[in-house]
Amino acid sequence: MIDYRPFIDCLGDTALSHWQAPLAEQLAQLFAQLNDGNLPRFLKQLDVLPNLSDVKIDLDTVALSSGKPLSSEQKNQLENALRGLIPWRKGPFRFFDINIDAEWRCDWKWTRVAPHLSDLKNRTILDVGSGNGYYGWRMKAAGARLVAGIDPSWLSVVQHLAFNHYVGDTSHVVLPLTLEQLTPEINAFDTVFSMGVLYHRRSPLDHLNELRGALRPGGELVLETLVIEGGEREALVPPGRYARMNNVWFLPSPQALALWLEKVGFIDVRIVDVTYTSTEEQRNTDWKPGQSLTDYLDPDHPNKTIEGLPAPLRATLIARKPDDQQRLRRYQLD
Numbered sequence: 001m002i003d004y005r006p007f008i009d010c011l012g013d014t015a016l017s018h019w020q021a022p023l024a025e026q027l028a029q030l031f032a033q034l035n036d037g038n039l040p041r042f043l044k045q046l047d048v049l050p051n052l053s054d055v056k057i058d059l060d061t062v063a064l065s066s067g068k069p070l071s072s073e074q075k076n077q078l079e080n081a082l083r084g085l086i087p088w089r090k091g092p093f094r095f096f097d098i099n100i101d102a103e104w105r106c107d108w109k110w111t112r113v114a115p116h117l118s119d120l121k122n123r124t125i126l127d128v129g130s131g132n133g134y135y136g137w138r139m140k141a142a143g144a145r146l147v148a149g150i151d152p153s154w155l156s157v158v159q160h161l162a163f164n165h166y167v168g169d170t171s172h173v174v175l176p177l178t179l180e181q182l183t184p185e186i187n188a189f190d191t192v193f194s195m196g197v198l199y200h201r202r203s204p205l206d207h208l209n210e211l212r213g214a215l216r217p218g219g220e221l222v223l224e225t226l227v228i229e230g231g232e233r234e235a236l237v238p239p240g241r242y243a244r245m246n247n248v249w250f251l252p253s254p255q256a257l258a259l260w261l262e263k264v265g266f267i268d269v270r271i272v273d274v275t276y277t278s279t280e281e282q283r284n285t286d287w288k289p290g291q292s293l294t295d296y297l298d299p300d301h302p303n304k305t306i307e308g309l310p311a312p313l314r315a316t317l318i319a320r321k322p323d324d325q326q327r328l329r330r331y332q333l334d
């Protein structure tokens with residue numbers, strides 16, 4: 001239904017070549033058993049994207065432009081197709097004359113995270129919970145060789161295809177998979193990102209362990225998640241919903257999260273950013289109508305969620321998987 005073969009071919013001359021066969025088989029099975037009523041509706045929007053010439057791509061700003069002005073018919077076609085893929089939670093994207101002002105200013109998060117990353121040039125990257133691939137484009141702009149986003153949301157998969165319709169980059173995909181479904185112990189990605197996923201996992205340490213399994217020895221993990229203020233022994237388990245979300249399990253303090261990372265075998269753990277989410281960074285827009293952060297906060301106490309819990313605070317941690325020498329030394333010490 002979606003042709004991932006060109007991406008699977010790209011894996012061939014990388015350290016990920018052993019992933020080609022299991023991935024191809026997994027995707028074939030997934031599409032053979034697929035019974036999702038929404039996907040055909042989303043894919044239909046791609047068929048009506050206008051074909052345009054003289055396309056210019058700026059991945060730093062995730063923007064497309066054309067040397068030739070779009071006709072009003074082309075503009076209408078484009079706008080209808082992109083509106084058929086609402087809600088746009090992650091962005092901003094620019095599709096020619098259309099600015100997709102998404103719910104989240106992902107460019108702000110990238111600005112906080114990017115200065116702390118090892119150089120992404122030529123790296124192979126796994127982006128767990130990639131959403132529509134916004135950050136993947138920023139990683140490609142920074143020189144990444146290959147970006148495999150994984151996200152179980154078909155809307156995200158198709159939004160990514162819409163942008164890639166004009167970019168035509170076979171080395172950047174959003175695969176319709178969860179981390180738990182990913183081939184275990186790939187042990188080969190240079191960098192693994194997990195941003196905005198950990199708090200959705202009932203077993204956060206298993207999540208960290210699975211992230212570790214995807215990395216090559218010496219590879220870098222970038223972990224971003226909701227946290228609370230507190231000491232290294234503190235974590236919040238919301239009794240019911242958190243900011244109206246019913247799938248939030250563990251919000252550790254940044255220090256507790258650093259300990260969890262060490263516990264599952266990461267080294268060189270650094271807390272590089274801790275920031276409260278503002279109602280300017282997450283808000284409803286024309287491209288994501290309905291409720292957003294202001295509706296999830298207590299109107300009288302904006303430092304609390306509507307449920308009376310601490311308002312959303314997010315931390316980014318960077319850690320490394322030990323290389324084989326370091327593992328050996330650790331083992332001898334234990």
Ligand SMILES: C[S@@+](CC[C@H](N)C(=O)[O-])C[C@H]1O[C@@H](n2cnc3c(N)ncnc32)[C@H](O)[C@@H]1O
Nearest residue numbers: 128129130131150151152153178179195196197
């Ligand atoms: C809060 S969004 C974060 C998106 C993006 N990484 C960011 O930081 O803005 C969480 C995303 O993770 C995806 N997701 C949820 N559980 C997942 C899992 N087990 N494996 C991979 N992705 C998952 C969701 O579909 C959603 O797109």
